[in-house]
Amino acid sequence: MSAKPTSRDIRTANRYEVLRQIIARSPTSRQELAAATGLSLATVATLVGELLDLGMLTEVGFEDSAGGRPRGLVAVNASGGTLIGVDIAETYVRVELFDLALDLLARACEEMGPGEKHPEQVVAQVTAAVGSVVSQAGAAGARVLGVGVSVPGQVDRDRGVCAYAANWDWHDVPLLDLLAEHIDHPLYLDNPLRACTVAELWFGAARGRGDAVVVNLGTGVGAGLALGGGLHRGVSNSAGEWGHTTLVLDGRLCHCGNHGCVETYVGALGIMLNLRELSPRSPLLHPEDQTATIDALARGVAAQDPVAFEVLRETARYLGAGISDLVNLLNPEVVVLSSWVATALGEPLLREVRAAVGRRALRRPFAATDIVLSPITTDPVCLGAATFALEGALRSPRRGHTQPPEPAAMARSSTAPPS
Amino acid sequence: MSAKPTSRDIRTANRYEVLRQIIARSPTSRQELAAATGLSLATVATLVGELLDLGMLTEVGFEDSAGGRPRGLVAVNASGGTLIGVDIAETYVRVELFDLALDLLARACEEMGPGEKHPEQVVAQVTAAVGSVVSQAGAAGARVLGVGVSVPGQVDRDRGVCAYAANWDWHDVPLLDLLAEHIDHPLYLDNPLRACTVAELWFGAARGRGDAVVVNLGTGVGAGLALGGGLHRGVSNSAGEWGHTTLVLDGRLCHCGNHGCVETYVGALGIMLNLRELSPRSPLLHPEDQTATIDALARGVAAQDPVAFEVLRETARYLGAGISDLVNLLNPEVVVLSSWVATALGEPLLREVRAAVGRRALRRPFAATDIVLSPITTDPVCLGAATFALEGALRSPRRGHTQPPEPAAMARSSTAPPS
Known part of the structure; x- marks a missing residue:
């Protein structure tokens, strides 16, 4: 290939x-x-x-x-059709319906309990939420051009298969075929990292930039690569696994089996460990709750709590080293910090990261790189997933839905769309 | 930009x-x-x-x-013109003249003493060696389409300026303007990493591959990125500084001022340090001579010397971690090991590196990646530099040298080429 x-x-x-x-x-x-x-x-x-x-x-x-x-x-032509983005996460399924300018028209969210991890259960939740946004949207709901689906893990997008999702222990789940039994629109599958990157490329900080890196800071960590104005996928659609590059040889154990991966220092669990190493009994620490801990840290930084600030600095030191690697290797125009940890820690994290990269990266590429927070204020994964559907419609255009569907390499649909 | x-x-x-x-x-x-x-x-x-x-x-x-x-x-049309590649290194200037099929027609090499580091001295050596290959080539020497020049360091290719060369302490040296005073052909400037990468792309293991990484192992270390069939330069032409990405946070001091850079573990001096740490008085160690030490290690591995083999394994462990980072981040089709350290340590190094990457990289991108030694048997820097001239001729073509030179963004020439 x-x-x-x-x-x-x-x-x-x-x-x-x-x-x-x-x-x-x-x-x-x-x-x-x-x-x-x-x-x-x-x-x-x-x-x-x-x-x-x-x-x-x-x-x-x-x-x-x-x-x-x-x-x-x-x-x-905002009324020329609608696009649906599906964000399948560990604890919820969120679905949003957009017009062609990617303005939000309808939204639905389904919670998923810890036991709900069977593909059929996820498919049922997605189907229900897609049905909900289509009916909310009224007449606009009848003009769906496609549905983009983001699922965490390694995705074979050409076959529409989730090759591996650690959270649910899925192996080679043919997700698009399962969804196509219930959803009569072209379907497109990829993962949240690439969804966020495409969202930045179309609507965010990477738009109009030649080379951009979208650093996703959540429970998992990745670096989406938008090079030469397009998404760099790599030969098997798995580029961007920056979370599993080595920052500290023989360092912290990572769930991937390796030691010292970037993710173990700057992912949400890594940041919790940074806090625990610094102050094991800190009241900021909510041992079973990543979101609560990151939010407590953000509030602590705002309140000038010295422990919270020290954790922020230590995290920024790790993050600065990892981002310096991206700057030195790829020489991008812009590095965008995205996802919920970046949103929660916001400007104070950005300030510390910029300083840390400035201390570490080579002078010439550093001088050419902006480091910014994502300007996208809605769910970037839904937005990016809907953009996969937009890109799909642009790859294999069908005029006004009056023609039968063409066999498109990347799209699956069980039946013709409503004409 | x-x-x-x-x-x-x-x-x-x-x-x-x-x-x-x-x-x-x-x-x-x-x-x-x-x-x-x-x-x-x-x-x-x-x-x-x-x-x-x-x-x-x-x-x-x-x-x-x-x-x-x-x-x-x-x-x-092998006789349709000739191309010249110039490899300016610390201790020599090598110049080669090729036909349009990039078959070698003539070669010249000038030694440079340790004191010869002034730009005017380097320009004189290059001018003499270019004159030599042109006269050696006889009639073919009259049909030079361009001269590509590789100089170690950070290069502003659009302005033809060597922005920074650590070896000679050059800052913003307008090398192409200096050379154009003596050489009446279009001139193109870049650095050895990009020369080797372009050579692999046109004539080596990256040809016909979508995404390739050329890992240069010499005194300096870098990773040339050939993505989507073309060289990825980055926004300020400095992409590929993999040698200055972090492998061991707070590790060995690097000449760039940082700690723990890849280069300090797998560059020639890093490998000497791996040897010294393992066996401080080893007879394999030639403290003032990188080439002699690497050659001694290669002979030691061939002779099954246990210290040599242990140094090879330790070096491969570092190199495997660094290459795993490239595989996970970029998901390339092929990783090519190039430059003199890779040539000297050859197949035994390749074997150990493949095993080390297999232990460390994510399964999916690893399965999609070949790791190979460069198949180019001549000087890849001269070949790649000549290819810069070929690419220049293809960007701004002039028919058979009968027209006056067009002002080409990337090319410099003091006068019209001989008609």
């Missing part, structure tokens, strides 16, 4: 980039799009024409150009 | 890929090239036409296709 781009990939990437810029700038002209994307005006005009034919854009009038002919303006 | 590919970049990348496949398969048909590159037959025909017009290819007859029309065959 080769990850070398074909001319079809390049056309698809250009289509992504043009729509991304239109979403960012709506309304906008073809001339402005050519300047923003670096594509020729002729190429932009062709791509805009395709998107107009697909009903994804509308013409919205003209703007004067200095002395020249008035320029036609296009905007996203 | 953005590393996002423009349509011009994409055309250039396609031109590279087609010529790369022609060099690998000469003679070959347009149909075979379309199959090998994933490009459409129409695109391949256009690109082949351009390369024919440039005199880089020749038509060499026809092959029968089963039942169809005979297919035209093309091959590299």
Whole structure:
């Protein structure tokens, strides 16, 4: 298998980039799009024409150009279809329905108890939540272009299979085939790391940047790589496992079987261990509750609690070393801190991390890199999963749902979508 | 600055890929090239036409296709021009002249004493050696398409400036402007890591692979990234500084000012330290001579010397951890071990490294990755530097040297090339 781009990939990437810029700038002209994307005006005009034919854009009038002919303006056709994003997590299933500008129209969430880990149970929860958002959305719910599904773990996206999910001990679960028995829309599967990265690429801090790294700080830890304007997946769709790179050879034991992985120092459990090593009886520590501990640390930092601040600094020292590795190796334009631990610890963590990377990274790549918090304020996993469906619709476009579904390599659907 | 590919970049990348496949398969048909590159037959025909017009290819007859029309065959026009690669190292300047198939036609080497570190001295050595290969090559020497120059350190290739070279304490040396006073050909500057990576991409183990990592093991250590079929440079052309990623937090002091960098464990000096820690008075150790020590270790391993073997294993343990990080983060198709330490320690090192990565990397990306020794038997830095000149000629083609030079962003030349 080769990850070398074909001319079809390049056309698809250009289509992504043009729509991304239109979403960012709506309304906008073809001339402005050519300047923003670096594509020729002729190429932009062709791509805009395709998107107009697909009903994804509308013409919205003209703007004067200095002395020249008035320029036609296009905007996203928000009512051209809807997209659904599904975030399957350990303790909940969250489903959101968006219009084509990726504005949120409806949301549903199903709690999952600790016993509910069988694939059939998860499929039932997802099916119920998808049904809920579709009916909430009314008429818009009848125009679903696709459903993107994020599941934690290693994903074979071409086959729609969850190859391995540690939390539930799933091995080679054909999740998309199971979902396609209940959901009559094209389905797309991937994992939360790639969902967050795609969300940053389309709507967040990586948009318009050449090379970006999205550092996901949650229970698990990863680094989504958006290189050359697109997601770097690697040869078997498992790139980004930065959480399982070595920070301390022969260091802390990791659940992957290795020692000294980045995740054991900067994941939520790693941060709890940083706290325990510093102050074993700290009232900040909620031994069985990661979220409560991270929230207590955030409040402690805000209240200038010295233990909380010391844990923040120590965590930032580890994180700074790990991010310096990414900066030195990849020389990105921007490093984005994302996911719930980054959100909870926010600006104080960012400040300490910037200082730690500044002390450690090589001068030249450090000077070229911004380090920022994710600007996305909604659930980035749902947003990114819905974007998988948008990308799928752009890869294998069907006009206005009147044609039968084409066999698309990445999409599964048990029946034709409603016409 | 953005590393996002423009349509011009994409055309250039396609031109590279087609010529790369022609060099690998000469003679070959347009149909075979379309199959090998994933490009459409129409695109391949256009690109082949351009390369024919440039005199880089020749038509060499026809092959029968089963039942169809005979297919035209093309091959590299070895006499269509020559390329020069310059490898500036600490103790020597090596210059090689190649034909368009990158077969070696002439070579020159100038030793440099420890005192010779002024830019003017280096420029004089390079000028003399380039003059030597041109006159050795006779008539072919009059058709030089460009000169690629590799200099160790951080390079601003767009400005042709050596931003920082630790060995000589160079800061912002305008090397290409200095060379252009003496050399009347388009000049291209970059560093040895990227030269070796481009050599693997065009002629070595990365050719035809989607994502490859070229691990350079010498005095310095780096990881050249060939992603999506092209060199990943990063936003300021400094990607690949894997030698300065952390393997052991708070570990050995590195000359970059940090502690625990990969280079301090697996670079030539790091390996000497591995030996010294294990056996301080070992006769294998030549305290002032890296090359002699590495050679002694290689002979020791071949002779089943237990100390040599233990040093090899310990080095492979460090290297295995560092390469596992690359495998987990980037999920490449192939990891290539290159440069003189990898050549000297050869198959025994490869065997131990494969085992160490197998123990440490995640199962899924490890299963998708080959780890190999570089198959390039000549100086990969000269070959890669000459390839920079080839790529430059393909970016800003000039037909047969009869037109005046165009102002090319990446090329410098003081005067028009000989017509």
